[in-house]
Amino acid sequence: MKKLKISLLALSVMSLAACSSSPRSNQQVVDQISQFGVQYQVTDNQAADHGVNCAKLGADWASCNTATITLTNNGPALTSKNWAIYMSNVHETLRVDNDQFKMTHIVGDLTRLEPTEKFKGIAAGESIEIPIVNEYWQLFITDVMPRWYVTAANATPKIITSTDTENLSDFVKPFGGQWKRIADDKNVLMLPQSRFSKNADVAQLPASALRGQITPTPRSVKVHAADVDLSRGVALHLEVLADNQADAVKQRFDLMGLKPQSAGYDIHTRIAVNHFHGAEAVSGAYELRITPRGTDIIGYDQAGVYYGLMSLLSLVPAEGTPIIATLEAKDAPRFAYRGAFLDVARNFHSKQAVLRMLDQMAAWKMNKFHFHLTDDEAWRIEIPGLPELTDVGSKRCHDLTEQQCLLPQLGSGPLTNNNGTGHFSRADYIEIVKYAQARNIEVIPEIDMPAHARAAVISMEARYQQLMKAGKPQQASEYRLVDPTDTSNTRSVQLYDRTSYLNPCLDSSKRFVDKVMDEVQAMHREAGQPLTTWHFGGDEAKNIRLGSGYSDVKNPKAGTGILDQSKEDKPWAKSQVCQAVVKSGKVEDLEHLPSHFALEVSKMVKAHGIPVMQAWQDGLKDATDAHAFATSRVRVNFWDTLYWGGFDTANDWTLKDYEVVISNPDYVYMDFPYEVNPNERGYYWGTRFSDERKMFGFAPDNLPQNAETSVDRDGKTFDATSNKPWSGAYGISVQLWSETTRTDQQMDYMVFPRLLSVAERGWHRAEWELDYQQGRTFKGGETHFVNQQQRNQDWQRFANLLGQRELGKMDKAGIHYRLPVPGARVENGILTMNIVLPGLPLEYSLDKGKRWQRYQPHAKPAITASDKVWVRSVSPDGKRFSRAEAL
Template identity: 45%
Template sequence: MNLKRLLSMAVLAALSSAAWSAPDAAALGQSLSLKMAVDTNKGAAAGAPCADLGADWASCLKGRLILENRGGEVVPAGSGWSLYLHSIRRILKLDSPDFAIRHITGDLYQLTPTAGFQGLAAGQKLELPLIDEYWLLQESDVLPRPYVVVDGQPPALLQHDSSDDASYLLPLTGDNWKNPAGEQRPLATPEQRYHTFTPRGLPLSAAQVAKRTIPAVMRQQAGSGQVQVSGLSLNLSGLDPAQRQALAERAAQLGLRANGAPVAGGVAGTKLPADIAVSGGYRLSIGQQGVRVEGYDAAGVFYGVQTLLGLVPQGGGAIPAMTVEDAPRYAYRGMMVDLARNFKQPATVRRLIEQMAAYKLNKLHLHLSDDEGWRVQIPGLPELTDVGARRCHDLSETRCLLPQLGSGPDNQSGGGYLTRADYIDLVRYAQAHFIEVIPEFDMPAHARAAVVSMEARYRKLMAAGQPQAASEYRLLDPQDQSNTLSVQFYDRHTYLNPCVPGSQRFVSKLVSEVAAMHHEAGQPLQTWHFGGDEAKNILLGGGFQDVSGSDPGKGKVTMAQQDKPWGRSPACQALVSSGQIKSVDDLPLRFARQASGIVASQGIAAMGAWQDGVHGAAGASDFATAHTLVTEWDTLYWGAAQSSSDLANKGFKTVLAMPDYLYFDFPYELNPREHGYYWASRDTDSYKVFSFAPDNLAQNAEVMPDRQGKPFAVTSSAAPARFAGMQGQAWSEIVRTDAEFEQRVYPRMLALAERAWHKAAWERPYQAGETYQLGVTHLVDKAALNADWQQFAAVLGWREAPKLEKAGVRYRLPMPAVQPGSGPYAVTTEWPGARLQYSTDGRSWQTYQPGRQVQANYWRGVSQDGSRVGRAETLSGQ
């Protein structure tokens, strides 16, 4: 026994009279804290048995859980309590005589003291070596809210680890910030940003972009002079009262009076030029005689006014006289919002609807169910929200789902749902803003919230003596003993069983009730999104081998113990035996077809799915609905150009959702202090989204590298395809608060709107057989791209960022870009008009005025109104 342990035991003995007589959960919660340290993200190279422990592709890290007693009392030796913690990485091994670890489900683990645990004196730390799968590269990889459980006492949150703003990952040392698979990008620092931003060109003044809007218009012709706009008087035909009210509210939000410059016009239809005579097309005329809007349809009238509002500075002012003729690039211009993993309040969604409309986005895809939550009240199935919308420490999951994603034991984050009235109000509000709401209830995988909720319903009704009602919507085969592990580390309860009759009854009930809500809201349900993604056992993937294998680059798993989803379900095996399916591999597509039949029978024109939800289908004609929409989420460096074209050419209405460009839960830049998942990209800033060329996907390989910063080549080998559109994705696994949601979405959503509405001149036409690769080919006019970006950035900085603030949107503040020198430092930002602050000591801050001679080590961004500040940074080597 070493001297340190002997001293600790002596201290514990001396303080034994002050120790708790029995484990006290509340006291433990006040005293304990838990942090994570990474020793190396290259575990295998450091001798960790990554392959033997079953790590995917034998990738693992070596680190330490650091348990500290920050209270004034002794944490006594012995057991009687457990610590539950969240980990988005599989914990493969805990190497400590003091604690044992057990995986519960998903990201939830139980850490229990062993007989060897000698207690913790006040101020003492205990380090628990462990091995995790993959790596930890961002602060947000370590989730908050571990909690203590003692039998017979309420669970107690560790108060020192309960904030969403703090970091529970100790600073990464050496090159641990680099992806061990190979990292070629530099770390984002103020100096590095300066070298990134300046090649994009010189920033423009507000006057230089007075005629530019976001999104850019198809064409405009300059008029004579300027028009002063301090208020608007809307006199438009073709809009209903709610749509007129939406425009009036937007104008008021921007500080414009309700009376002022007259805006006349209405629906003109085919009187417009042929190329703008499409839904959403319009002509906007601004002159000394007033303003006139002529829309192809009501949507066109609405968008014409939005363009006018986009030209007006915050609070009103002069705008150039002009005539604009404009129409959308895509009919589908969307945002997907994940309400399932971590719920977002209706007010935040309403604010999103307002901003989507302002920038001419028209599809709101709501991800309303997943493993971690069910988010809409369904009449007749109260358990879906009574159980499935809450997280608490109930190991039986009768009252709630178990805690996940840093929620802690009492729904401090993650919980909540839309009442039926809430949902109807949101659909109605979206309708007034020309936005279609597309509900998604993910199945057959990612369905754990529904499965667990219906099991709670089953138990309740069985106890009440109602076996028929209990089984009506049961989603499991009770005899299924399949051993599986899902993408988010759940067992077979993550999969709705497509072979039991309750599943189809459940889908029919769900579609019927949601369609009724849409009907009541005045927006008949047009598209039902089925989800359909990731119905698989990850341990049967390419990164694993049997325990008898000898490949040092793959994790070892006892393959004989692993099953495909529903592999040992008697109900599904009966379908195989009867010849209705060849194997359980056929079940996801079979269920998708059955769901499309249910959707079509209720008069809904389209069913949507993520692309793996239609895997194996010959084409859109395989499904019963008139249209089948596919949300394509392959990365470009993993073949999205080919797969997207294939889907479109099979008749699917293909919506581009590439993670490397369009996942807004990913970090803006490569820095461990940035938050976000990063499996497809570690740096997706607004410029990257802006640079996306959706009609010629291969072109993007010449502009941006892959996720490690490595160039890759793409050849346009598929037949030309016409895509339905594109959408941004705001997944919420580690986006726990509404404020963080808005930081992730804005301002990237404006760049998304630019590309979804407007095709830029620097986008090359698609040509089969053309190859693109960064640093090798030189086909893309990057000077034109950067010039276009500078216009976009100037409009964002001078006009749109202040408008976002006025609307209460908590967008991500721009980061400082600073080049030190012997004289005054050179300073810039991602967009002009952004505000920065500097400090010489990190405590007293001053606002930076462009052109001022400044030498300071500390920098941060600040909002226009000064109410919010960004992450403070120091210059390298200072």
């Protein structure tokens, strides 16, 4: 770590030494450049096919793209060479094709652009182009991060105004044809015409077809002829619920406009364990009887009563008279674990946004909130006794020494007043846990380690430096997370160096984990929800440059990036402490250290009385099986991509007695785009799109089946067979990683309404889902085991429920969910439109968006269009609009 400190200080000294002018002139230069125009244009996503030697440049799998940065000087002539522009570049720049500039990777995605000695200056009004070559591809606009900023020695950094925006199209040029990853990319670009074809098999259903439809779908329901009018209020009899649960129910009834009235419609609840038998005798099971005289809800437990009430509320229309159908329903959850994961480390999301998400989860009977509180980019929870974790680790700013904050990442800019900065106080976290507990949701905190731990590492190094200066060496080392002898040269998946990994061989690392666990457990205890699951994280503890996408210069392999791998180290390879641990025989080799550390942490988990240890599956891959851990149960989030073999490797984990939570990126990651269109938000390494329909059509308990109903990330079919036995998934989880999701509104956009599709799959097994059959082969485009007609009809029903009922309820809750862009076509001069979620209002414009008109599908006369037509959808409350697109 000593060398790390020297290198960071060296960066600062270099920056100072580069400048010989006065502080005032430095600030003038910064002020001037902050007003530069910036444009970014992706020019070739298949650069390797067009003459660029990506392999020689060391690109993973020999894949690289070209782009051009254009800087426009809006002020007087600039001749100074003593400045630098910092930007977030999620794909490392491998080459700059303008010798007046150079780009230097700092850490993570932070990259510095600065003039070289050959810099000729920029005249007043002049634009200068800087062509660059980046690793991988840039297929969606969100690959380009906002808030580039400029610095010079002794000057206050300033954001370049033209990049200070969440509307990335302000400075990123349209992608045009640059949306394909490879020449043979089979994905379909989603434009109004192609979207119209995709939506063609989904029609708007009449209200009568949706009558009595509960969400998520119950196991059995009998709908009767009579209706019930709830407009005179409801008399809620909730004595079997705890006070906090009853309050949560009342809040939901109030949101739906149903006021408590003693003389209102009676809703009675009771718990009767013996009423339920067999597969229905599980937590959350309920029976619902709605009659003209009143409703009876019988729950297996309090959760069952709560869910019965949510089922009744699901029948209430978003607008108009609250009339519901009389019916009888018997219901129980499909999976014990019905989870949603939220990353607040990469970008912070407010407590209010978290509470809104918990409300929607509860209404849709989801019961696990997986809270990703720490990562390389930030530490988000207050830990008494370790204030540096939030004083330093929850903030981002331009401090090259990282003693006051972490360096900017992911478009956060140079100051702390950004979405990269923020944390939950102890009181905040307790409030969130209480809120979840009242809604039958378990909060599962994740403190990610030993990789993805940079925020903790840097914070504890700041603590170390402060205490050493205070003459307290023993206290300084108490929670230190790095071995100062470790000079390993590593590169994490997110481009961090060895500071991304806490050292698993140090006693101080174990003390740190124990301290954090103790404090988090105390918060749960105070919130009234004992901590029953500890999420260890455990993923991606590796050096990506030693992966199969690279090869050594002495033994180059075609199709890989060529590197001098003799300069690359495995994590902790040069740590003398870890070398001693391996030499002692406690650990087989360096690769086994993450799993060994997980085993050690499981002992602490057990000592704290926490029964379940949970992790991302790759963090436990070198453990013998679940029984090797100290806890009585071990759960894994399974996140192998299906078309890369996940349909088969999932079985390995059940065979080793792990509880498997299906968390596959290509089906249930919400940080991926909704559709193949560069203007959508998200990463795409696992799939190019995951929309509501794809997630709804996922078969989580028969993974090979999905090969018949979906495609890989290049839009191609794939085959899937597993010859191994499968004992069944323990649950399903939907994930939002927040790299490209900076604001709360962006969070809502990425989560909703997709989360509802996964809630449906977690609660209800559809008739078109097949039983797992060992050895059966599913071939996309060839086999026809799945009843596609049944599957499509099921989706049409669900899509109509969302479009005609559920999105309006989210309007009431203040959720800024994504409004889908309509499909549209003009044939013989007649405009026709459709939408993936029927029931949403549609609009069109014939004058480039100056005046919008409501689309009526059966309008007389038909809507004629002879020129360009713009289309958009509208929220049920009329307050928000989708992205507008032109035919």
